[in-house]
Structure formats: C-alpha cells, structure tokens
Amino acid sequence: MASSTSTTSNAVIPKKYSREIVFLATLLLLLVFVIFTAFAARMYHKKYHVLGDEWFARGEQDFHSGNAAAALSDYRNALLYSPGNTNFQFHLAKALAANGRNDEARAYLVTLLSDSPGSGETNLELARIAAHGGPKMMPDALRYYHAAIYGVWDTDPIAMRWQVRNEFCEYLLDNNAMNQAEAEIIALADNTNPEDFGGQKTAANLLLRARMWSRALQEFQTLLSHDPHDEDGLAGAATAAFQLGQYPEAEEYLQRLPREKLADPELARMHEVSRSVLSLNPFEPGLSTDEKAKRTAKAIVLAEARATACERQNGGTPSPRVPASSLTSALATSNQNAADWTERNLRKYPERIDPAMSSVFEMEDAAAGLCGEPQGSDYALWLITRSRAGNSK
Amino acid sequence: MSLTSLPPLPPDTQPEPIPQSSRPSIRSLWATCRSWSSRILSLREDQLFMFLAVLIGIFSGLAVVCFRIAIEWVHLVTLGSSMSPPVPRVLVVPVVGGLIVALLVIYAFPAARGSGVNQTKAAVYISNGYIPFNTVTGKFVICALGIGTGQSLGPEDPSLQIGAGIASLLGRRLNLSQEKVRLIAPVGAAAGLAAAFNAPISSVIFVIEEVIGTWSAGVLGAIVLAAVSAVITMRIFMGSESLFRVPPVRVANAGELLAYVVLGVIGGGASLAFLKWLAYARPRIQKWPNWTRYCQPAAAGLVIGFIGIRFPQVMGAGYSVIDQALHGQFSWKLLLVLAALKIFATGISFLSGTPGGMFAPTLFIGAMLGGAVGSFEHHFFPSLTGTVGTYALVGMGVFFAGFLRTPITSVFMVIELTGSYTAILPIMTANLVAYFISRTYQKVPLFDLLARQDGFVLPSIEEQREQVPLTVEVAMKTDSSVVALPDELAADLARRTEEQKDALILVRMNPGQWLLLDRDELRRLAADGAMTTKAAEAKPRGPLPILFRDQSLEDALHAVGDWPAVPVVSRADLSELEGVVTLADILRAFRNASPE
Numbered sequence: 005m006a007s008s009t010s011t012t013s014n015a016v017i018p019k020k021y022s023r024e025i026v027f028l029a030t031l032l033l034l035l036v037f038v039i040f041t042a043f044a045a046r047m048y049h050k051k052y053h054v055l056g057d058e059w060f061a062r063g064e065q066d067f068h069s070g071n072a073a074a075a076l077s078d079y080r081n082a083l084l085y086s087p088g089n090t091n092f093q094f095h096l097a098k099a100l101a102a103n104g105r106n107d108e109a110r111a112y113l114v115t116l117l118s119d120s121p122g123s124g125e126t127n128l129e130l131a132r133i134a135a136h137g138g139p140k141m142m143p144d145a146l147r148y149y150h151a152a153i154y155g156v157w158d159t160d161p162i163a164m165r166w167q168v169r170n171e172f173c174e175y176l177l178d179n180n181a182m183n184q185a186e187a188e189i190i191a192l193a194d195n196t197n198p199e200d201f202g203g204q205k206t207a208a209n210l211l212l213r214a215r216m217w218s219r220a221l222q223e224f225q226t227l228l229s230h231d232p233h234d235e236d237g238l239a240g241a242a243t244a245a246f247q248l249g250q251y252p253e254a255e256e257y258l259q260r261l262p263r264e265k266l267a268d269p270e271l272a273r274m275h276e277v278s279r280s281v282l283s284l285n286p287f288e289p290g291l292s293t294d295e296k297a298k299r300t301a302k303a304i305v306l307a308e309a310r311a312t313a314c315e316r317q318n319g320g321t322p323s324p325r326v327p328a329s330s331l332t333s334a335l336a337t338s339n340q341n342a343a344d345w346t347e348r349n350l351r352k353y354p355e356r357i358d359p360a361m362s363s364v365f366e367m368e369d370a371a372a373g374l375c376g377e378p379q380g381s382d383y384a385l386w387l388i389t390r391s392r393a394g395n396s397k
Numbered sequence: 398m399s400l401t402s403l404p405p406l407p408p409d410t411q412p413e414p415i416p417q418s419s420r421p422s423i424r425s426l427w428a429t430c431r432s433w434s435s436r437i438l439s440l441r442e443d444q445l446f447m448f449l450a451v452l453i454g455i456f457s458g459l460a461v462v463c464f465r466i467a468i469e470w471v472h473l474v475t476l477g478s479s480m481s482p483p484v485p486r487v488l489v490v491p492v493v494g495g496l497i498v499a500l501l502v503i504y505a506f507p508a509a510r511g512s513g514v515n516q517t518k519a520a521v522y523i524s525n526g527y528i529p530f531n532t533v534t535g536k537f538v539i540c541a542l543g544i545g546t547g548q549s550l551g552p553e554d555p556s557l558q559i560g561a562g563i564a565s566l567l568g569r570r571l572n573l574s575q576e577k578v579r580l581i582a583p584v585g586a587a588a589g590l591a592a593a594f595n596a597p598i599s600s601v602i603f604v605i606e607e608v609i610g611t612w613s614a615g616v617l618g619a620i621v622l623a624a625v626s627a628v629i630t631m632r633i634f635m636g637s638e639s640l641f642r643v644p645p646v647r648v649a650n651a652g653e654l655l656a657y658v659v660l661g662v663i664g665g666g667a668s669l670a671f672l673k674w675l676a677y678a679r680p681r682i683q684k685w686p687n688w689t690r691y692c693q694p695a696a697a698g699l700v701i702g703f704i705g706i707r708f709p710q711v712m713g714a715g716y717s718v719i720d721q722a723l724h725g726q727f728s729w730k731l732l733l734v735l736a737a738l739k740i741f742a743t744g745i746s747f748l749s750g751t752p753g754g755m756f757a758p759t760l761f762i763g764a765m766l767g768g769a770v771g772s773f774e775h776h777f778f779p780s781l782t783g784t785v786g787t788y789a790l791v792g793m794g795v796f797f798a799g800f801l802r803t804p805i806t807s808v809f810m811v812i813e814l815t816g817s818y819t820a821i822l823p824i825m826t827a828n829l830v831a832y833f834i835s836r837t838y839q840k841v842p843l844f845d846l847l848a849r850q851d852g853f854v855l856p857s858i859e860e861q862r863e864q865v866p867l868t869v870e871v872a873m874k875t876d877s878s879v880v881a882l883p884d885e886l887a888a889d890l891a892r893r894t895e896e897q898k899d900a901l902i903l904v905r906m907n908p909g910q911w912l913l914l915d916r917d918e919l920r921r922l923a924a925d926g927a928m929t930t931k932a933a934e935a936k937p938r939g940p941l942p943i944l945f946r947d948q949s950l951e952d953a954l955h956a957v958g959d960w961p962a963v964p965v966v967s968r969a970d971l972s973e974l975e976g977v978v979t980l981a982d983i984l985r986a987f988r989n990a991s992p993e
Contacts (some may be wrong), residue, residue, distance in 0.1 A: 023434075023439060023571055023572055024434040024435050024572060025431075027434045027437065027438055027569045027571060028430055028431065028434050028573075030452070030567065030570070034452070034455060034456060034459075037453075037456065037459045038459060040463075041462050041463055041634055042634065044462070045462060045634040045635065048466045048469065048470075051473070055473075055478045059478070077479075077480070077481065080420055080480050081478065081479050081480050084478075084717050084719075085478070087641075087642060087717060087720055088638060089640060103553050107728075108726055111724060111725045111726050112724070112726065115644065115724050118645055209758045219890065308875050351543050382550060
C-alpha cells in the first residue's frame with residue numbers, strides 16, 4: 005500500500021498529519037483556488053472587455069474627426085483586448101485604408117471575408133480599396149461591388165444595396181466603363197423608391213452623366229411632376245431636353261429656373277443656344293409662311309457668311325475629314341439659287357424653303373467639318389442641322 | 398457515523414437550536430469525508446497515481462490561469478493598455494522590472510533561475526522528483542514581473558515548472574513512493590505546459606520527448622490525464638480560443654514543397670545562429686563579476702526598451718504579434734526586422750539571467766521568418782498558392798524544431814494549433830530540414846547545452862533517441878557450434894566433435910527447446926559399454942534460454958546468466974540455429990561499440 009512506502013530523501017513530511025487530512029486539505033485548497041481563480045478570471049475578462057470597448061470608442065471618435073492615423077492606433081489597441089472581434093477588425097481595416105495602407109487593409113478584409121463571404125460591408129470596403137488601385141484592379145472592384153450589392157446587410161439592406169449601386173455607378177462613370185454603367189444605372193433607377201425623390205434625382209443625374217438623355221428626361225419629368233419647382237430637376241430636365249434637340253422644352257425648363265440658377269455657365273450657354281435655335285429654326289411648328297421665309301433667308305445669309313469665312317480661313321487647304329470641294333460646292337449651290345431664295349420668293353414659293361434650308365445645312369455641316377464647331381447663331385443653325393439629320397434618319 | 402444514519406428531527410422541532418443540530422452534522426460530514434478520503438488513498442498506488450494526475454492537472458490549470466492573469470496585470474499596471482506605450486514608460490519599466498527581478502532571484506528565489514525545462518529535468522534525474530514549493534512561488538512571481546514588464550521571454554516553460562512543482566508537492570505530502578514522486582514531476586510538467594499552450598497533445602509529446610525520453614506506459618496515462626484536465630480547467634476560465642487565431646491553411650500542390658524547403662533552410666540557419674550565440678555568450682557572461690548580476694536584467698531591460706520605442710512588438714511574449722503575422726498584416730521587410738530583433742532581445746533577456754521561457758519567443762521568431770519568406774516568395778513567384786499565414790505557421794514549427802530540437806513536438810504542435818492536416822507535408826519537410834541543419838552544425842541541443850554549462854549532466858534525450866541499440870546479431874558467432882539430433886548416439890557425437898575441441902555442442906530437442914551438452918557429460922555418455930546411449934539422455938541443467946538475432950544485448954545479458962552459451966535461433970523456425978552467444982561475446986561487442 006502506498007502509505008507504507010518510503011518518501012523522498014529531501015522531502016520534509018509533517019508526521020503529525022495523516023494522509024487523509026492532507027488529502028482533504030488538498031481538496032479544500034483546490035476549492036479555494038477554484039473560487040479565487042474564477043474571481044480573478046472574471047475580473048480579467050471584464051477588464052479586457054472594458055479596455056477593448058474604450059479603445060474602440062476612442063478609435064471611432066478619432067476616425068470621425070478625421071484623424072485616421074490616431075484611429076488606426078486605437079483600433080489596434082482595441083483588437084489587442086478582443087482579437088477575434090470582427091467589428092474591431094473591420095474598423096481597423098477601414099482606418100488602414102483611410103491611411104493609404106491598402107495592402108494591410110485588404111489582408112484584414114480578406115480574412116473577414118473568409119469568415120463571412122456574403123458580407124456586404126466587407127465586400128464594399130474591398131471594392132473601395134480595389135477602386136483606388138487604378139484600372140489594373142478594375143476586375144476586382146467589379147467583383148467586390150457586385151458581391152456587396154447582392155451581399156448580406158444587417159441594417160436596411162434595400163437602402164444599403166441602393167447606395168452601393170450608386171457608388172458603383174459613379175465608379176464606372178469615372179472610369180469610362182459606359183456599357184457596364186448603363187446597365188447598373190438603369191437597375192438603380194428601376195430600384196429607386198418612387199417616393200424617394202432624392203434617390204430619383206441621383207439616378208436621373210447618373211443617367212445624364214451616362215448620356216442616356218431620353219431616360220434621364222423621363223426621370224426628371226417624374227420628379228418635376230411631384231415638385232414642379234425643383235431646381236435640380238428643372239436643370240436636369242433642361243439639359244436632357246437640350247441634348248435630345250428638344251429646344252422648346254429645354255427653353256421652357258430653363259425659363260422656369262430662378263435667375264441666380266441661370267448664372268451657372270453651362271445652363272446660361274444652353275439658355276442662349278436654345279433661344280437662338282428657337283429664333284432661327286424655320287421648321288418650328290405654328291410659324292406663318294412669312295416668318296418661315298424670313299428665317300430661311302436669314303439662315304442663308306448666315307450660312308453663306310460662315311462658309312465664305314471658313315473657305316477664306318482655310319485657303320483652299322483640304323481637310324482630312326471634309327474635302328474643301330464639298331464646302332465650295334455647297335456655297336456654289338447657294339449662290340446659284342440666290343435669286344430664287346430671296347425672302348420675297350420664299351414667301352411666294354414656300355416649297356423652296358426646304359431645299360434652301362438643305363443648302364444651309366450643307367454649308368454649316370461642311371464648315372463645321374472643315375473649321376471646327378461654330379459659335380453663336382451658326383452654332384444654333386448647326387444644331388438645327390443635326391437635329392433635322394437625326395429626325396430624317 | 399454517516400449523514401444518512403442521523404435520526405430525523407421531530408416535525409414540531411423548532412429551528413432555533415441550530416448549534417445543537419449542526420454540531421453532529423459537521424462531525425458526521427467530517428467523518429464521511431475522512432472515510433471517502435481513506436477509500437481513495439487505499440487504492441493501489443498506480444490507481445491513486447491516476448487520480449492524482451487529474452488533481453494535478455486541475456491545480457496546474459488553475460495556477461497557469463492565475464499566472465497568465467498576473468502577467469497581463471503587471472503589463473497593464475506598468476506599461477499601460479496601449480500597444481505602443483509612451484517612450485518614458487518603455488524605457489523605465491523594463492529597467493525597474495529588471496532590477497526587482499535581479500534582487501528577487503539573488504535574495505529570495507535563487508532556484509527560480511532559468512527557463513524551467515532543465516530545472517524540471519534536474520528534479521527528475523537528480524533530486525528524485527523534488528521541487529521545493531518556494532521555486533514554484535518564485536517562478537510565478539519573477540516571471541510575471543519579468544515578462545509583464547517587457548522582457549522578451551515566454552510563460553510556457555515557467556508554467557511547465559510550476560506544474561511540476563505542484564505535482565512534486567502533492568506527491569510528497571501524500572507520501573507516495575520515491576519512484577512515483579520522481580515520475581509525478583513530469584506529469585505536472587505536462588499539465589502546466591498544456592494549460593499554458595492550450596495544446597494537450599504537443600505538451601504530452603514534448604514532456605515525453607524532452608523530459609522523460611521514453612514512452613513509458615506507467616506514466617503516459619497519467620501525463621495524458623493531467624494534460625487534458627489542465628487544458629479543460631484553463632478553457633473553463635480563459636475560453637477555448639487558441640493563443641492566436643489560425644488563418645485558413647492552403648497547400649495546393651506538392652511542387653510547392655520546394656518553397657517550404659527554402660523556409661526550412663532559412664529557419665534552420667537562423668535557429669543555428671541563435672543557438673551558437675547563446676552557446677558562446679552564456680559561459681562568458683557567467684564569468685562576469687558577481688556584482689553585475691544585480692544589473693544584468695535591468696541592462697537587458699534598457700536595451701529592450703530602446704528597441705521597444707520603435708518596435709514595441711518585440712516586448713513580452715508577443716502572441717498578438719504572432720496573430721498579426723499569421724494573418725499577413727506585416728510587410729516582409731518588417732517581418733524580417735522583427736525576427737532579427739526578437740532573436741537579439743530574447744538572447745539578451747535570457748543571458749541576463751531573467752527567468753522566463755523560450756517557447757513563445759521561438760514561435761514568434763519562427764512566425765516572423767515564415768511570414769517573411771512567404772511574402773518574399775509570393776512577391777517573386779506569384780503562382781504559389783500557400784498563403785503568407787501558412788508560411789508563418791510552418792515557420793513556427795521550423796524554428797521550434799531547429800532551436801529546441803524536438804522534431805516530433807514541432808510537427809504535432811503546428812497540427813494541433815491549426816486543427817488541420819492540410820499543411821502536414823510542408824510542416825514535416827521544413828521542420829526536418831531545419832532540424833538536420835541545426836543538428837549537423839550544433840551537436841549538443843539547447844537544453845543539454847545549458848545544463849552542461851551549469852555544471853550538471855542530464856541525460857541527453859536527443860542522444861538517447863539517436864543511439865543505435867546493440868543487438869545479439871553483433872555479438873553472436875555462427876561457426877562455433879555443433880548441432881546434434883536427440884537420437885544421435887553419444888559415442889558417434891563424441892567421435893564427430895573430436896576434431897572441434899572448442900565447439901559448443903547443442904542438441905536440438907523440440908522446436909524452441911535446446912540442450913547444451915557439456916564435453917564431460919558427452920564423454921560420460923559415450924563411455925557406456927553398450928554404445929546405445931543417445932545425446933538426448935544427457936542431464937539438462939535447466940531450461941536453456943534462447944535468443945533471437947534482433948534482441949538487444951541487454952536482453953542477451955539477462956538471458957546468458959551463468960550459461961556458458963545461449964543459442965540464437967530463427968524467429969520463423971525455432972529449431973533452426975543461427976548462432977550462439979556467450980558472455981564474453983557480449984562484453985566484446987559492448988567494448989567494440991564504445992566510442993573509446
């Protein structure tokens with residue numbers, strides 16, 4: 005039996021205590037030790053938890069006050085006390101990205117993504133980092149943006165997906181990826197809540213940026229049906245109508261804009277051009293024959309002057325785009341018919357208005373090709389030309 | 398008297414006289430406890446040993462939990478909660494900590510020096526398993542102070558010694574036999590290490606590989622039980638999370654093993670350089686004047702403080718930094734710098750005499766080196782599929798194998814930490830490369846080297862492991878015997894062996910049963926006038942033992958005893974004689990095998 009065996013030479017055994025008492029004392033000591041350790045461990049975890057939260061709160065404060073470097077250090081400290089906390093890791097990654105340390109941020113986010121591959125916010129941050137990486141990283145950006153759009157969002161997933169798609173559209177437009185942008189913008193517009201006027205306006209502006217004039221006009225018109233005085237809506241609708249060659253509509257929207265809004269150079273230019281177009285165009289509906297003849301005669305004079313100036317400026321040097329002969333022949337045609345296309349004859353023979361205007365369009369087109377985009381009234385005539393050409397096609 | 402035998406209280410008894418009723422209850426409770434205690438203590442000693450192993454595991458687990466909390470508490474109080482403490486603190490705290498550590502080691506706990514592994518081995522092999530409890534207290538306090546104030550050392554080896562000390566105390570107090578007290582220290586060591594590492598398998602293997610050296614069935618069960626109970630205890634209080642989060646491990650094709658071989662070469666080279674430095678510097682520092690011992694830990698602390706201003710990651714055990722490296726959050730240049738600085742910082746911390754472990758720094762350096770090699774290889778060979786984290790993980794095992802020279806532990810440790818066998822091939826390949834490089838150029842492993850420098854010779858487990866056992870085959874002679882059949886006439890046999898005067902005569906009786914025939918006995922049998930006596934009629938001295946050619950010479954020594962010779966037979970056919978072996982042959986074989 006164990007009790008009868010010898011002990012170690014170095015050990016000092018207190019003979020007065022029996023083994024039973026030692027054993028029971030050991031168990032009692034164990035109980036005390038368990039209680040003490042439980043208390044110490046509880047305090048330890050509590051302290052760690054508090055420290056983690058404190059550092060995280062400090063990080064949030066620094067991050068939102070624009071001090072990303074301090075936030076980075078704070079988030080790192082927070083993670084020291086809660087290494088597995090994915091929220092802390094995510095914010096650290098954001099701080100790293102804000103500090104331009106994209107590789108480190110990506111490493112954190114990829115780790116987070118491996119834990120929850122469908123996370124919308126992780127994919128969005130990865131997409132943003134890829135978007136900053138230039139054209140080389142574009143495939144990654146597209147992949148992560150798509151994953152973010154179709155990913156899981158804890159709070160308000162519909163709004164979050166809409167915002168991510170909006171950001172994605174901006175990214176695509178900034179990078180001239182028009183084909184992909186068009187599809188995403190249409191999807192964005194379709195997914196916009198009809199009651200969300202801000203969202204509608206954003207979608208319509210994106211449609212404008214993507215040169216989807218018709219759809220943009222439609223969006224702006226919807227917007228204006230709710231608020232006819234919305235300045236952004238009026239400006240957008242005017243731009244879309246102008247680009248579509250719908251100058252009367254454009255002018256109407258522009259006129260509804262307050263004067264200070266029209267101080268915007270682009271809107272002012274559109275306003276001027278629209279008015280010019282409307283005052284020069286003989287094909288405006290509702291015009292009397294006299295007015296049509298008068299406008300046509302004026303157009304012929306303007307076009308001939310522009311053609312002559314262009315021919316003189318060019319010195320007969322042929323352009324690679326437009327041979328000088330086309331301008332010369334257009335001018336010659338006009339000169340040959342000068343007697344027939346007087347204001348009086350046009351009034352008398354309104355059927356001559358069309359060929360006369362065709363000659364005007366030929367001259368303006370040839371001059372634009374040879375001498376560049378015209379200015380002022382010539383620009384208005386050129387726009388009428390293009391608009392007519394578009395309509396005839 | 399037991400609780401159940403107490404008479405029930407009458408229903409109208411008022412609860413007022415509590416002292417009267419509680420007195421017999423306490424007495425009976427005490428009696429029951431003593432009775433249970435006696436029952437447990439009256440178990441056979443090996444059964445009691447198993448029970449104690451569980452108890453030791455729980456005690457060690459609790460002690461290690463408190464130890465970890467103490468380290469963190471000291472760190473928070475002294476260096477603060479920030480990862481990058483303010484410069485004055487970084488400079489002052491390790492120096493002051495070092496001064497206190499030096500005073501405690503010199504005046505209060507001189508036995509608490511060192512990492513703890515050799516001290517536990519010394520307790521097993523020199524002091525019959527005796528570890529004074531004062532050492533446990535000292536180890537706890539000093540290591541918590543040293544590591545907590547930023548010395549570049551780890552808590553695992555001290556935990557191992559704390560566990561061993563607790564086990565030793567329990568064994569002594571419960572009057573276990575001397576043999577069991579000697580064996581109980583490694584049981585506690587495994588428990589302490591398992592709780593510190595949160596990895597029971599590696600801890601059991603380490604204790605067997607480094608402390609005990611043999612797979613003894615008598616102690617293996619107790620070691621496993623203690624390790625498991627320690628880890629369970631630790632997990633109850635500290636959670637089941639690993640010391641660091643393990644990244645997804647990926648190894649796509651076997652061709653990538655070449656990249657891990659490179660890691661093995663670099664890790665082996667680095668561990669060798671670290672070993673050589675310690676081997677060179679330690680005896681020289683030990684010769685410094687005695688008064689320098691008061692300021693060595695403080696001086697080390699000052700140097701570490703200076704490093705810590707720019708690279709605070711180097712201070713302390715560095716688990717959180719390992720975690721970051723495993724997740725590829727450092728550039729390869731920073732990883733290399735951290736590996737080099739950690740080697741330097743750990744070296745000076747250890748050489749300064751600050752008690753503390755080498756496990757955590759080893760893992761740190763390995764992770765940094767692995768991460769650096771992985772990042773570098775990825776940069777130049779983007780087709781490699783293994784993540785940087787995988788390289789860092791393998792790197793930990795590589796440096797462990799090369800520096801601590803426990804190859805099996807190093808493999809199991811990484812597997813246990815990852816919980817996956819995915820990286821088994823890279824781990825085994827790289828670890829063995831590092832191990833062989835280290836062993837080739839540094840013959841004596843770290844722990845043996847430190848023991849020899851301290852003036853005592855502990856059994857070298859590595860040498861034992863690599864010793865080729867001498868077998869009977871080396872000693873046996875194949876042409877010095879004559880085999881006779883049992884029905885051969887003694888006269889014929891005597892004539893046949895007349896020419897071979899030195900030959901031993903063995904009579905093949907039944908399979909496995911042989912008879913060694915003495916020449917005088919043969920002559921006596923042959924002298925029979927009728928010439929009809931057979932060889933089998935010789936009087937045997939007793940059952941002649943047999944040996945097989947693959948048995949060890951130690952077995953042969955036991956078997957030969959007083960016999961002039963023993964037959965060596967085939968395992969496939971016990972009646973086929975392969976040779977004979979004598980005591981002289983065995984001694985000659987031992988003599989030939991000795992290095993002199």
